[in-house]
Amino acid sequence: MSVDLTAGGTQPDPPIEPRKSTTPETAEPSKWHQTFLKITQGNALISVLAVFLALLVGGIMIAFTDPTVQAASRYFFARPGDLIVAVWQSVTGAYIALFQGSIYNFGAPTFARAIRPLTETLTFATPLIAAGLGVALAFRVGMFNIGGRGQMLMASAAAGWVAFSLDLPWGIHMIVALVAGLAAGALWAGIAGLLKARTGAHEVIVTIMLNYIAFYFVSWMLRTPGLLQAPGSNNPKTPAMADTAVFPLLLGDQYNLHFGFVLTILATILVWWIISRSSLGFKFRAVGENPHAARVAGINVKSMYVYAMLIAGALVGLAGVSQVLGTITTGFSADIDAGIGFDAITVALLGRSTPWGTFAAGILFGAFKAGGFAMQAGEGVPIEIVTVVQALIVLFIAAPPLVRTIFFLPSPERDQRKRDKARAKELKAEMMGVTK
Missing domain, CATH: 1.10.3470 (ABC transporter involved in vitamin B12 uptake, BtuC)
Structure with missing residues (x-):
């Protein structure tokens, strides 16, 4: 209660308004952003990207072991286009043979023969x-x-x-x-x-x-x-x-x-x-x-x-x-x-x-086994490369941070640490406001 000296009476104190936090409230991410994070931080995408990386490295190995690529590399500075074409034909030819040997053979005379690889x-x-x-x-x-x-x-x-x-x-x-x-x-x-x-x-x-x-x-x-x-x-x-x-x-x-x-x-x-x-x-x-x-x-x-x-x-x-x-x-x-x-x-x-x-x-992996023989028979690719690709898949799956770093994907641990730090700052600001 406060004393009014001029009127000789008393008046009630004005209500105390709660102190507002000086830190801005963190906006909740949208549904699209949450969906994006679930996809990019999920295990399924890591598995798909691991397979892609293994096939990419396998393509490099296929190119290095191809005699045409090796011959074109000897005069690379004179005619660099020949090496690029040779690499492209070597890798695409091997993976097309892999597909035709494991899924569908486009060159088969009948549909019954075409689906035999599958x-x-x-x-x-x-x-x-x-x-x-x-x-x-x-x-x-x-x-x-x-x-x-x-x-x-x-x-x-x-x-x-x-x-x-x-x-x-x-x-x-x-x-x-x-x-x-x-x-x-x-x-x-x-x-x-x-x-x-x-x-x-x-x-x-x-x-x-x-x-x-x-x-x-x-x-x-x-x-x-x-x-x-x-x-x-x-x-x-x-x-x-x-x-x-x-x-x-x-x-x-x-x-x-x-x-x-x-x-x-x-x-x-x-x-x-x-x-x-x-x-x-x-x-x-x-x-x-x-x-x-x-x-x-x-x-x-x-x-x-x-x-x-x-x-x-x-x-x-x-x-x-x-x-x-x-x-x-x-x-x-x-x-x-x-x-x-x-x-x-x-x-x-x-x-x-x-x-x-x-x-x-x-x-x-069944497709790798079935198509590996077609790669070896049709393109002369060593069957051991398929085994290397399988091993690389396991390697990349065992190292999700490496895959996320290569493709610039958000890390769930890093996002969680950011949220924890932001929440800690909010709590600290609120406590400081209360003590004042």
Whole structure:
């Protein structure tokens, strides 16, 4: 209350207005800007740009290994245009051959022949997707399944033995061989999960050692009559698979695409449902994010390790079964895995350990395998360049800051630091206003 000396009375004090902040309010970004940030800072764009960079570097390697380019480079200062034309023809010719060998052959006389490269891509992609799903699922639980080779070999041995030794009706024979292969892959991977759960053994070391055990075990069975070796043969190779156990072809005898591709699609849907819609998938993701917090929340972390490796091994086993019953039905040897167990790690990394991302990455690498032979046959490009491109994809995916720097993309960490600094300045200004 204030005293009015002239009127002899009192008057109420005027209301105190709140002190206004001297710092300007930060305007919220528009919806278009938020959408732009989500796209440029997302993992999908990084994967696409990693593939682009790998193809760019692969093009440089193709140009360096081309004899025409090497010849044109000798008189570059006299006629620089010849070198540019030679480089362009070399790179574009190689990648056109890659496309025609993996997607669509424009020079084919009929449409049926023109789409044959696409079916070959899907055939090559079938075991890559299945094995990649097994690696990706283990990644989501925080485990590194490096034992794809051993799991494929054990699954191939089990499915192959059932396929050529048992006499069962059509359909039932295929199902029994499929179940035997899935069970063998699951049990072989389950060893690593059980050892990690019970003894704390690191799954990377265990799965690598299991790869060697599986390889030499299968090699011994292939040299032992009565087990996997073909009767009357001295070669380490199995007999041909029975027709009743072989996967049926999807598009007729002129294509190699078989029923295993359908099983791979079903496996992708199953893994998506497990991870995104089931309570087991929620526990998997919780353990993968923080096993200690998951344990405090009441999740049996040890059991999750075992379950995850069992499912992952079954998925990798599907890749081995697809090789035996769908691709190499005339008998197989110890190299039945064809490096797919290790390629699956690359596929899972490119797919960001998501089911549909792994599916797309498997098709991409299947295209590399199918088109690589066309590049070598049509343009004389060394097949090893395709392998280098695959390795470069992994390299760029493993280094997102490098990709963002090359393409001048905003960094989510940098934007978050800017927002944190701006908010800290606002809080500091408000506190200073209150103290005054």
